[in-house]
Amino acid sequence: MNIEEFRDHCLAKPGTTEHTPFGPDTLVFKVMDKMYALTGIDSFEFINLICDPEYAIELREKFDGSIRPGYHMHKKQWNSVDTDGSVPDYTIRHLINHSYELVVSKLPKKLKEELKQLSDGH
Template identity: 85%
Template sequence: MHIEEFRDYCLAKPGTTEHTPFGPDTLVFKVMGKMYALTGIESFEFINLKCDPEYAIELREKFDGSIRPGYHMNKHQWNSVYTDGGVPDDLIRQLIDDSYNLIVEKLPKKSKEELIQLSNEH
């Protein structure tokens, strides 16, 4: 997966915006203001994604070295998914979806309602 494909995939999700709150080298994607994915812009080596804690451990064991505890993140809930070819692109897209959905599930009711409206406009 290339950074352009990653960026396009994230931006196609309802309510998604992109930001650089950690400086010009880190691209962050948020849904309704809550972060669900981030990566380096110049060096697209890995993507940090939120993950169910039990599934995160399972993925780290299955993709040893290609999926690791989230770099500079809560290691219990975030994984760093390396883009070196060790993880199939289809799985990366699924993990992006999972991260997005985990954040959406925790949104306040009002934000969820706004997101539904945005989804219907797409």
């Protein structure tokens, strides 16, 4: 997966916006203003994604070294996922989806309703 494919996948999700709050080198994707993915722009070496803590442990064991506790993030809930081909693209897409859905599931009811309207095209 390259950065354009990553960006396109994230931006296709309802309510997603992109930002650079940590400076021009870090690209952040948010749903309804809640972060779910970030990566380096110039060095697309890994993606940080939020993850269910138990699933995160399972992934770290399965992809030893290629999925690890999130760099500069809460280590229990965030994973850093390598983009060098050691983790298949379909798995990366699944993990982006998981991260997005996990954040959406924790949104307040009002924001979930706004998001539903966005995804219904209203």
